[in-house]
Amino acid sequence: MAKILMKGNEAIAEAAIRAGAEGYFCYPITPQSEVAEYMAKRMPEVGGVFLQGESEVAVGYMIFGAASTGKRVFTTSSSPGISLMQEAISYMAGAHLPAVIVNIMRGGPGLGGILPAQSDYFQSVKGGGHGDYRVLVLAPSSVQEAVDLMMLAFHLADKYRAPVMLIGDGMIGQMMEPVEFPEKYEEEPLPDKTEWAATGSKDRKPRILKSLFLDPEKLEKNSWELDDMYKVWRRDEVRHELYKVNDKNRILIVSYGTMARICQTVIDELEAEGISVGLLRPISLYPFPTEQIHAEATKKNIEQVLTVEMSTAQMLEDVQLAILGKKPIDFFGRTGGIVPAPEEVRAKIMTMLGCSEPKAAPAAGRTAAAKKATARKKR
Amino acid sequence: MANAITSIFERPVALQETVTHYCPGCTHGIIHRLVAESIDELGVRERTVGVAPVGCSVLAYNYFNCDFLEAAHGRAPALATGFKRLRPDMIVFTYQGDGDLASIGMAEIIHAANRGEKFTTIFVNNAIYGMTGGQMAPTTLPGQVSTTSPHGRDVATAGYPIRVSELLSTLATPLYIERVAVHTPRHVIRAKQAIRRAFEYQVKGLCFSLVEVLSTCPTNWGKTPDDSIHWLEDNMVPFYPLKRFRTPETAGEVR
Numbered sequence: 001m002a003k004i005l006m007k008g009n010e011a012i013a014e015a016a017i018r019a020g021a022e023g024y025f026c027y028p029i030t031p032q033s034e035v036a037e038y039m040a041k042r043m044p045e046v047g048g049v050f051l052q053g054e055s056e057v058a059v060g061y062m063i064f065g066a067a068s069t070g071k072r073v074f075t076t077s078s079s080p081g082i083s084l085m086q087e088a089i090s091y092m093a094g095a096h097l098p099a100v101i102v103n104i105m106r107g108g109p110g111l112g113g114i115l116p117a118q119s120d121y122f123q124s125v126k127g128g129g130h131g132d133y134r135v136l137v138l139a140p141s142s143v144q145e146a147v148d149l150m151m152l153a154f155h156l157a158d159k160y161r162a163p164v165m166l167i168g169d170g171m172i173g174q175m176m177e178p179v180e181f182p183e184k185y186e187e188e189p190l191p192d193k194t195e196w197a198a199t200g201s202k203d204r205k206p207r208i209l210k211s212l213f214l215d216p217e218k219l220e221k222n223s224w225e226l227d228d229m230y231k232v233w234r235r236d237e238v239r240h241e242l243y244k245v246n247d248k249n250r251i252l253i254v255s256y257g258t259m260a261r262i263c264q265t266v267i268d269e270l271e272a273e274g275i276s277v278g279l280l281r282p283i284s285l286y287p288f289p290t291e292q293i294h295a296e297a298t299k300k301n302i303e304q305v306l307t308v309e310m311s312t313a314q315m316l317e318d319v320q321l322a323i324l325g326k327k328p329i330d331f332f333g334r335t336g337g338i339v340p341a342p343e344e345v346r347a348k349i350m351t352m353l354g355c356s357e358p359k360a361a362p363a364a365g366r367t368a369a370a371k372k373a374t375a376r377k378k379r
Numbered sequence: 380m381a382n383a384i385t386s387i388f389e390r391p392v393a394l395q396e397t398v399t400h401y402c403p404g405c406t407h408g409i410i411h412r413l414v415a416e417s418i419d420e421l422g423v424r425e426r427t428v429g430v431a432p433v434g435c436s437v438l439a440y441n442y443f444n445c446d447f448l449e450a451a452h453g454r455a456p457a458l459a460t461g462f463k464r465l466r467p468d469m470i471v472f473t474y475q476g477d478g479d480l481a482s483i484g485m486a487e488i489i490h491a492a493n494r495g496e497k498f499t500t501i502f503v504n505n506a507i508y509g510m511t512g513g514q515m516a517p518t519t520l521p522g523q524v525s526t527t528s529p530h531g532r533d534v535a536t537a538g539y540p541i542r543v544s545e546l547l548s549t550l551a552t553p554l555y556i557e558r559v560a561v562h563t564p565r566h567v568i569r570a571k572q573a574i575r576r577a578f579e580y581q582v583k584g585l586c587f588s589l590v591e592v593l594s595t596c597p598t599n600w601g602k603t604p605d606d607s608i609h610w611l612e613d614n615m616v617p618f619y620p621l622k623r624f625r626t627p628e629t630a631g632e633v634r
Contacts, residue, residue: 023465049464053457054490061454061487065430065461068448073465091451198446198462200469202425206395208440210431210449 003178008143008168009034009076011179012102015150016074017042018185021100023049023073025062027081030114031170032104035076056081060088067097068209070197072154074100078170079108079120083128089163090129093226094211096196098157100150101135102166104173107337115337116170118257121314124167125286132223134230136164136237137285139256143177149283151185156237158190160229167285169310171258171339233287240289243267245278247301251349253279254293254319255308258339263308265342270349277349285315293322304352305329308345310338391415393424395444404597404604407435409561410503410570411442414472417575418445421582427470428462430455432484434476435509453484456491459498470581471498477518478508481543485517488547488589495552497586499577502543505596506615513599517541520614525599540618544591548624555580555588556625560616562595562608573623585627593619 006014013035016024024043026036036052043050049066053059059075066073077085082103092099103124107117120128124137136156140146149166157164198207213219243260244267245252255263260281267277280296282289297305305327307316313331320329332348334340350356390396393415401407418424424445431439433452440447450458455473463471480488480502488500507525508514515528518540522531532540544558555577559570570592577588593615595607602610 023461025461051460051464053460054486058454058457058460058487058490061450061457062461062464064450064454065448065458065463066465068428068458068462069465071465073461087451088454095449198428198448200426200428201444201446206440206444207446208449209447210440212437212449 001180001183003180005176006143006179007034007174007176008146009104009173010038011143011147012076012150012166012173013038013042014181015147016100016154017046017048018181019151019154020072020185021048021074021154022071023066025051025053025059025066025073025075027053027056027059027077029056029078029081031106031116031173032076032078032102034173035102056084057087060085061091063099063101064088064092064095064097067092067099068198070193070199072158074102074154076102076104078104078106079117080111082120082123086123086129089135090127090131090133091211092163093133093135094131094222095209096161097163097209098161099163100153100157100166101163102150103168105167105169107335113337114170116174116258116310116339117335117337118169118259118310119312119314119335120167121285121309121311124165125288125318133226134233134286136160136162136233136287138164138166138239139283139285140166140168140172141257141260141281143172143175144179146172147179147181155187155190158193160233161191161196162229167257169258170337230287237284238287238289238292239283240292241281241283242296243279243281244271245280245296246276247299248276249278249301250275250303251277251306251352252297252302253277253306253308254282254315255279256282256285256315259308259310262340262342263345266345266349269342269346275349275353282315288318288322290318290322293319294324297323297327302327306349306352307331309333310340311335391419393418393427393444395442397441399442400438401435402598404595404607405435406561406594407503409567410501410592410594411439413561413567413571413574414474414501415443416571417578418470420575421578423470423578423582426468427472430459430462430471430473432473432475432479434479436474436476436503437510439474453479453482454487455479456484456487456496456500460491460494460496463496463498467497470578472578473498473500475500475502476509477502477504477506477543478516481517481541488543489550492547492553492587492589493550495554495587497581497584499581499586500589501574502589502591503594504543504591504619505594506540507596507599509596509599513596518543520618542619544589544622544624547589551630553587553589553625554585554627554630556591557623558591558593558619558621560593560611560621562593562611566621580627591619593621
């Protein structure tokens with residue numbers, strides 16, 4: 001299939017349909033409303049269910065109810081809306097229900113802003129709701145990867161009977177890029193859903209899909225069963241990508257999503273100047289590539305590690321846990337909806353290496369961004 | 380033939396054989412039975428899914444002999460919506476108390492009713508939060524003593540009780556809304572007719588339907604089961620009139 005130019009939000013919606021999603025429930029919120037608009041048109045065409053709910057609170061439970069049928073269902077929202085869904089996500093985790101939840105992140109806390117941010121990292125990977133549970137979190141850094149991971153998200157949700165989140169900053173949802181959908185979507189065999197879905201108690205005992213266990217022994221058993229599954233995730237589902245990682249690297253950057261792409265630009269520029277920097281990009285934020293980061297960061301040639309995020313340092317804590325104090329770790333971040341210019345990241349790296357920036361004019365095409373960056377620094 | 384034994388009263392197939400956890404004098408058990416009888420009579424048990432609330436009937440799935448989903452507090456109509464939309468061939472009902480439906484779940488019930496979701500809601504109103512120990516509910520009567528209105532519900536600060544059936548009847552979409560009670564055999568028979576009718580409408584693809592059932596709570600009202608029946612008759616029925624508010628025939632009148 002030829003590549004087509006698509007907006008991230010619409011590509012995510014189409015990917016869900018290609019992955020066999022039969023139900024989509026939503027509530028409008030910027031910057032992800034295009035998913036809802038696309039689905040409102042597309043779902044009737046493919047015989048699926050589209051429903052705009054009365055709130056994200058209700059939508060969370062519509063997903064719970066719809067997932068109980070055993071069919072593939074999902075929702076999309078943005079940060080404040082995702083906060084409202086945390087209760088339902090906790091209930092779905094407790095009840096072992098598969099669903100895909102997409103968070104096209106905007107700046108917070110509170111109502112925050114509507115521009116791209118990565119400040120929902122803690123909420124996503126540490127369990128935004130109550131109880132002993134985790135959510136498998138995938139973070140694309142391009143529209144194509146959003147498509148690929150969206151399809152993977154449905155597969156993993158069904159494989160593990162668990163809620164899976166795809167988180168992208170607003171840039172992933174709003175920008176247009178060429179994407180290619182697989183001609184035929186093939187998956188490895190999955191567990192039989194008729195073993196657990198609420199399909200009517202014909203010729204079998206009634207099934208109860210619930211997260212309530214008043215007997216503490218049973219609740220503890222459920223929590224340890226979940227924990228056993230999370231151990232399997234940490235063993236089998238860690239995903240990451242290395243960019244220009246080699247034994248000449250002086251600095252290892254850890255960054256994800258849109259921020260990682262900006263770091264790649266910086267790495268390319270520095271490479272041309274003879275400064276070697278590598279990037280480790282976590283693709284799964286939970287399970288986190290802890291061992292992979294440890295292995296790369298503790299290599300002899302790495303002098304320092306730099307975590308770069310569009311937040312005030314959230315993933316940094318997981319990077320610190322991965323490196324266990326064996327290498328110095330620094331942080332650079334912008335937040336509140338500001339996407340850093342490559343020059344800002346570059347300046348940070350130069351400072352870390354004890355180099356002063358050359359006074360020469362920035363590369364062509366970046367003048368405006370560089371000026372902006374300088375202006376920000378002055379503030 | 381003279382010695383043949385004929386069974387004239389049995390446990391409905393849609394109820395499980397289990398020991399009740401409901402308090403003596405509580406009418407949840409009667410309402411459970413009426414729902415189960417209706418499911419049996421319509422022959423839909425094998426394609427029925429119930430949604431349990433949070434409250435005394437949180438364990439409803441321990442009594443009904445059909446698949447069940449356990450909702451968060453107030454969210455049963457959202458679960459029922461999601462399920463029924465994906466499986467319109469199934470029969471779906473929510474069973475909710477007044478704290479669950481009329482307080483924390485008010486948004487969900489209004490919007491499910493207004494969208495005309497094709498499921499049935501059994502709304503059990505006993506004018507109090509039962510499971511948490513008798514706190515004031517949106518349905519607690521003026522002057523009624525509860526653990527969080529120890530001097531009686533003060534309408535100056537807590538407002539007047541919400542009449543859910545009347546409120547939902549202001550919407551144009553719902554097709555069947557009726558309030559019944561189960562404190563006397565006569566009322567039980569009438570309640571059964573209403574509950575069965577609500578399920579029938581769903582089987583025919585018509586809905587939204589809601590049956591509000593006035594119920595007793597001797598434990599939290601601080602009354603004997605017998606006194607509770609009289610208290611319900613004397614206090615709740617005048618405030619919450621037993622009435623058919625909406626039928627498919629009258630639905631057009633409000634549109």
